[in-house]
Amino acid sequence: MITMDDIIREGHPSLKKVAKEVMFPLTEEQKQKAEEMLQFLKNSQDAEISEKYQLRGGVGLAAPQIDWLERVIAVHVPNVENPDEPLFSAVMMNPKILSHSVEETCLSEGEGCLSVDREVPGYVVRHSRISLEYTDLNGETQKARLRKYPAIVVQHEIDHLNGIMFYDHINAKEPWKVADDVNIMS
Numbered sequence: 001m002i003t004m005d006d007i008i009r010e011g012h013p014s015l016k017k018v019a020k021e022v023m024f025p026l027t028e029e030q031k032q033k034a035e036e037m038l039q040f041l042k043n044s045q046d047a048e049i050s051e052k053y054q055l056r057g058g059v060g061l062a063a064p065q066i067d068w069l070e071r072v073i074a075v076h077v078p079n080v081e082n083p084d085e086p087l088f089s090a091v092m093m094n095p096k097i098l099s100h101s102v103e104e105t106c107l108s109e110g111e112g113c114l115s116v117d118r119e120v121p122g123y124v125v126r127h128s129r130i131s132l133e134y135t136d137l138n139g140e141t142q143k144a145r146l147r148k149y150p151a152i153v154v155q156h157e158i159d160h161l162n163g164i165m166f167y168d169h170i171n172a173k174e175p176w177k178v179a180d181d182v183n184i185m186s
């Protein structure tokens, strides 16, 4: 199972690299690693397991964070109302944003990262809505249209595939200043 020991931190060169396209058919090892990424997120959201293994909470994870430089992300966004049924859960290979809204959004508390052991304050402005295409674990092409929270998480993860960290988006001079048409999400 993936634990915090497997997650590389700021300063590790792999976090700045561009991950490679995944080739199909997947090897058993690639499939297993991808599934372990999703399982890590579920474990990190389980009070007992996260306590037992000292996991930091996560709703997304990108392969470069476990020093795997291929274009694989896992997303597991819980539905606050009904924790049993996630809002959005997927393992995506070669995710590609096909189009996005002009409208932008950001989380009101800013963002964090499992590979960043420090607080970096400030709004991280992202597209409010995205249409994306990806290949799933069975090698099938999928399309998804995401908005709000799931859209933010997927954009954070795709950034990791391109060596981009959330704080690269923060306005260094005025971290909590955004244009008035940016939708601040609580």
Ligand SMILES: Cc1nc(NNC(=O)[C@H](CC2CCCC2)CN(O)CO)c(F)c(N2CCN3CCOC[C@@H]3C2)n1
Pocket: 044, 045, 046, 056, 057, 058, 059, 060, 061, 062, 065, 078, 110, 111, 112, 113, 114, 115, 152, 153, 156, 157, 160
């Ligand atoms: C928003 C949030 N970010 C958490 N952590 N950071 C992450 O997921 C990083 C990725 C997210 C940072 C902002 C957008 C994407 C990981 N990243 O670095 C991957 O690249 C959380 F843990 C979290 N939640 C809310 C839901 N809760 C359900 C019960 O279990 C605890 C869980 C906590 N919400």
Ligand code: NI
Pocket: 112, 113, 114, 115, 156, 160
């Ligand atoms: Ni991150």
